[in-house]
Amino acid sequence: MIRAALSIACALALPVQGQAQDFRGLLPGMPASELAVLGEPFDFQSQQGTVTARYPLPYERHMTVLYxxxxxxxxxxxxxxxxxTLHPPATQGLRVGVTxxxxxxxxxxxxxxxxxxxxxLRVIGDVPIGWFLYYELQDHPDLLxxxxFQDRSLATARADSDTGPTPLPRDALLVSATLYHDEFTTRHPDVHGSTPMDRPGAVPFALPLSEAFPLTVLP
Structure with a gap:
Protein backbone atom coordinates (compact mmCIF):
# COMPACT_ATOMS: atom_id res chain seq x y z
CA MET A 1 0.00 0.00 0.00
CA ILE A 2 2.85 2.37 0.90
CA ARG A 3 4.73 1.49 -2.30
CA ALA A 4 1.61 2.13 -4.37
CA ALA A 5 1.14 5.53 -2.73
CA LEU A 6 4.77 6.44 -3.38
CA SER A 7 4.52 5.35 -7.02
CA ILE A 8 1.47 7.54 -7.53
CA ALA A 9 3.18 10.48 -5.83
CA CYS A 10 6.29 10.11 -8.00
CA ALA A 11 4.21 9.95 -11.16
CA LEU A 12 2.30 13.08 -10.17
CA ALA A 13 5.57 14.89 -9.50
CA LEU A 14 6.77 14.38 -13.08
CA PRO A 15 6.12 17.04 -15.73
CA VAL A 16 2.99 16.42 -17.78
CA GLN A 17 5.00 15.72 -20.95
CA GLY A 18 7.02 13.14 -18.99
CA GLN A 19 4.03 10.89 -18.37
CA ALA A 20 4.81 8.93 -21.54
CA GLN A 21 8.58 9.07 -21.96
CA ASP A 22 11.43 7.52 -20.05
CA PHE A 23 13.67 10.57 -19.98
CA ARG A 24 11.33 11.72 -17.17
CA GLY A 25 9.88 14.57 -19.20
CA LEU A 26 13.29 16.15 -19.65
CA LEU A 27 14.89 17.13 -22.93
CA PRO A 28 18.24 18.71 -23.85
CA GLY A 29 17.81 22.46 -24.16
CA MET A 30 15.70 22.74 -21.00
CA PRO A 31 16.95 24.78 -18.01
CA ALA A 32 19.07 22.71 -15.64
CA SER A 33 16.65 23.67 -12.85
CA GLU A 34 14.21 21.13 -14.35
CA LEU A 35 16.50 18.36 -13.06
CA ALA A 36 14.87 18.78 -9.65
CA VAL A 37 12.28 16.16 -10.71
CA LEU A 38 15.04 13.52 -10.56
CA GLY A 39 15.95 14.08 -6.91
CA GLU A 40 19.57 13.83 -5.78
CA PRO A 41 22.29 12.41 -8.08
CA PHE A 42 24.44 9.52 -6.85
CA ASP A 43 27.43 10.85 -8.80
CA PHE A 44 28.30 14.49 -9.51
CA GLN A 45 31.30 16.01 -11.29
CA SER A 46 31.99 19.59 -12.34
CA GLN A 47 34.86 20.74 -14.53
CA GLN A 48 35.34 24.12 -16.20
CA GLY A 49 31.64 24.94 -16.22
CA THR A 50 30.50 21.52 -17.45
CA VAL A 51 28.53 19.42 -14.96
CA THR A 52 27.94 15.68 -15.31
CA ALA A 53 25.53 13.99 -12.90
CA ARG A 54 24.02 10.51 -12.69
CA TYR A 55 20.62 9.72 -11.24
CA PRO A 56 19.07 6.34 -10.33
CA LEU A 57 16.14 5.00 -12.35
CA PRO A 58 13.96 1.92 -11.74
CA TYR A 59 15.25 -1.56 -12.62
CA GLU A 60 19.01 -1.13 -12.20
CA ARG A 61 19.21 1.72 -14.68
CA HIS A 62 20.49 5.28 -14.44
CA MET A 63 20.31 8.58 -16.28
CA THR A 64 23.47 10.55 -17.06
CA VAL A 65 22.93 14.29 -17.48
CA LEU A 66 25.40 16.84 -18.83
CA TYR A 67 24.66 20.55 -18.55
CA THR A 85 20.35 -8.94 -15.18
CA LEU A 86 17.39 -6.66 -15.80
CA HIS A 87 13.70 -7.48 -15.47
CA PRO A 88 11.86 -4.34 -16.56
CA PRO A 89 8.22 -4.62 -17.59
CA ALA A 90 7.60 -5.39 -21.24
CA THR A 91 7.02 -2.32 -23.43
CA GLN A 92 6.81 -1.65 -27.15
CA GLY A 93 9.82 0.70 -27.19
CA LEU A 94 13.58 0.54 -26.70
CA ARG A 95 14.93 -0.77 -23.39
CA VAL A 96 18.58 -0.50 -22.39
CA GLY A 97 20.04 -3.86 -21.43
CA VAL A 98 17.22 -5.73 -23.18
CA THR A 99 16.72 -4.55 -26.79
CA LEU A 121 32.54 0.54 -34.46
CA ARG A 122 34.26 2.84 -32.00
CA VAL A 123 37.67 1.87 -30.66
CA ILE A 124 40.16 3.15 -28.13
CA GLY A 125 43.55 2.24 -29.53
CA ASP A 126 42.91 -1.28 -30.85
CA VAL A 127 40.18 -2.08 -28.32
CA PRO A 128 36.58 -2.09 -29.65
CA ILE A 129 34.12 -0.45 -27.27
CA GLY A 130 30.87 -0.80 -29.20
CA TRP A 131 28.72 0.08 -32.18
CA PHE A 132 26.95 3.43 -32.48
CA LEU A 133 23.89 4.40 -34.54
CA TYR A 134 22.69 8.00 -34.86
CA TYR A 135 19.30 9.39 -35.82
CA GLU A 136 17.57 12.68 -36.41
CA LEU A 137 14.23 13.03 -34.63
CA GLN A 138 11.27 14.31 -36.61
CA ASP A 139 9.47 15.51 -33.48
CA HIS A 140 12.63 17.20 -32.09
CA PRO A 141 14.74 18.54 -34.99
CA ASP A 142 17.20 20.20 -32.60
CA LEU A 143 18.19 16.87 -31.03
CA LEU A 144 20.44 13.97 -32.01
CA PHE A 149 25.40 -1.34 -28.55
CA GLN A 150 27.84 -3.92 -27.22
CA ASP A 151 28.32 -7.44 -28.44
CA ARG A 152 28.41 -10.11 -25.77
CA SER A 153 32.02 -10.74 -26.80
CA LEU A 154 33.79 -7.76 -28.31
CA ALA A 155 37.02 -9.75 -28.33
CA THR A 156 36.12 -11.15 -31.76
CA ALA A 157 35.15 -7.76 -33.26
CA ARG A 158 37.11 -6.41 -36.21
CA ALA A 159 38.65 -3.07 -35.26
CA ASP A 160 40.58 -2.50 -38.52
CA SER A 161 38.73 0.26 -40.41
CA ASP A 162 40.80 -0.46 -43.55
CA THR A 163 38.80 -3.62 -44.14
CA GLY A 164 35.71 -1.56 -45.08
CA PRO A 165 32.15 -1.90 -43.81
CA THR A 166 31.31 -5.08 -41.91
CA PRO A 167 27.86 -6.37 -40.96
CA LEU A 168 26.48 -4.99 -37.72
CA PRO A 169 26.22 -7.60 -34.92
CA ARG A 170 22.44 -8.03 -34.81
CA ASP A 171 22.40 -9.66 -31.37
CA ALA A 172 24.43 -6.86 -29.73
CA LEU A 173 22.56 -5.30 -26.79
CA LEU A 174 21.51 -1.69 -26.41
CA VAL A 175 23.64 -0.38 -23.53
CA SER A 176 22.82 3.34 -23.74
CA ALA A 177 20.47 5.76 -25.47
CA THR A 178 21.51 9.42 -25.39
CA LEU A 179 19.92 12.65 -26.57
CA TYR A 180 22.22 15.55 -27.51
CA HIS A 181 21.22 19.14 -28.20
CA ASP A 182 22.63 20.53 -31.45
CA GLU A 183 24.30 23.35 -29.46
CA PHE A 184 26.45 20.70 -27.78
CA THR A 185 27.31 18.76 -30.93
CA THR A 186 28.25 22.02 -32.69
CA ARG A 187 30.53 23.15 -29.87
CA HIS A 188 32.07 19.70 -29.33
CA PRO A 189 32.57 18.05 -32.74
CA ASP A 190 35.27 15.85 -31.21
CA VAL A 191 32.66 13.92 -29.19
CA HIS A 192 31.22 12.11 -32.21
CA GLY A 193 33.16 13.08 -35.30
CA SER A 194 33.04 15.66 -38.03
CA THR A 195 31.61 13.79 -41.01
CA PRO A 196 28.15 12.16 -40.84
CA MET A 197 27.92 9.08 -43.06
CA ASP A 198 24.49 7.72 -44.03
CA ARG A 199 23.98 3.99 -44.11
CA PRO A 200 21.88 2.48 -46.93
CA GLY A 201 18.25 3.53 -46.54
CA ALA A 202 18.99 5.97 -43.70
CA VAL A 203 15.90 7.91 -42.59
CA PRO A 204 14.97 9.97 -39.52
CA PHE A 205 13.94 7.93 -36.49
CA ALA A 206 10.59 6.32 -37.24
CA LEU A 207 8.94 6.70 -33.81
CA PRO A 208 8.01 9.71 -31.69
CA LEU A 209 10.25 9.95 -28.63
CA SER A 210 7.36 9.07 -26.30
CA GLU A 211 6.79 5.77 -28.16
CA ALA A 212 10.46 4.92 -28.52
CA PHE A 213 11.12 5.35 -24.79
CA PRO A 214 7.84 4.89 -22.90
CA LEU A 215 7.92 5.79 -19.22
CA THR A 216 9.01 2.92 -16.95
CA VAL A 217 7.63 2.99 -13.41
CA LEU A 218 7.70 0.61 -10.47
CA PRO A 219 4.59 -1.57 -10.12
Missing part, protein backbone atom coordinates in the same frame (compact mmCIF):
# COMPACT_ATOMS: atom_id res chain seq x y z
CA UNK A 68 26.50 23.77 -19.31
CA UNK A 69 25.62 27.43 -18.75
CA UNK A 70 22.45 26.45 -16.89
CA UNK A 71 21.04 24.38 -19.79
CA UNK A 72 20.77 20.62 -20.23
CA UNK A 73 22.97 19.53 -23.13
CA UNK A 74 22.59 15.75 -23.06
CA UNK A 75 20.55 13.03 -21.35
CA UNK A 76 21.54 9.38 -21.44
CA UNK A 77 19.77 6.19 -20.32
CA UNK A 78 22.16 3.45 -19.23
CA UNK A 79 22.55 0.43 -16.94
CA UNK A 80 25.22 -1.69 -15.31
CA UNK A 81 26.43 -3.20 -18.58
CA UNK A 82 26.82 -6.70 -20.02
CA UNK A 83 26.31 -9.25 -17.24
CA UNK A 84 23.71 -7.19 -15.36
CA UNK A 100 18.99 -6.07 -29.43
CA UNK A 101 20.44 -4.16 -32.36
CA UNK A 102 18.18 -6.10 -34.72
CA UNK A 103 15.09 -5.06 -32.73
CA UNK A 104 16.27 -1.45 -32.47
CA UNK A 105 16.80 -1.11 -36.23
CA UNK A 106 13.33 -2.53 -36.84
CA UNK A 107 11.80 0.07 -34.51
CA UNK A 108 13.96 2.90 -35.86
CA UNK A 109 13.12 2.15 -39.50
CA UNK A 110 16.77 2.08 -40.65
CA UNK A 111 20.36 1.83 -39.43
CA UNK A 112 20.54 5.62 -39.31
CA UNK A 113 23.96 7.16 -39.84
CA UNK A 114 27.38 7.15 -38.23
CA UNK A 115 30.30 9.57 -38.02
CA UNK A 116 33.53 9.03 -39.99
CA UNK A 117 33.63 5.24 -39.62
CA UNK A 118 31.29 3.27 -41.93
CA UNK A 119 31.38 0.35 -39.48
CA UNK A 120 30.03 2.44 -36.63
CA UNK A 145 19.72 10.42 -30.78
CA UNK A 146 22.70 8.13 -30.17
CA UNK A 147 22.15 4.40 -29.65
CA UNK A 148 25.14 2.45 -28.31
Missing amino acids: ENGRIQSLGLGYGGIGT TLREAVALAGSEGFTFDDPNG LELS
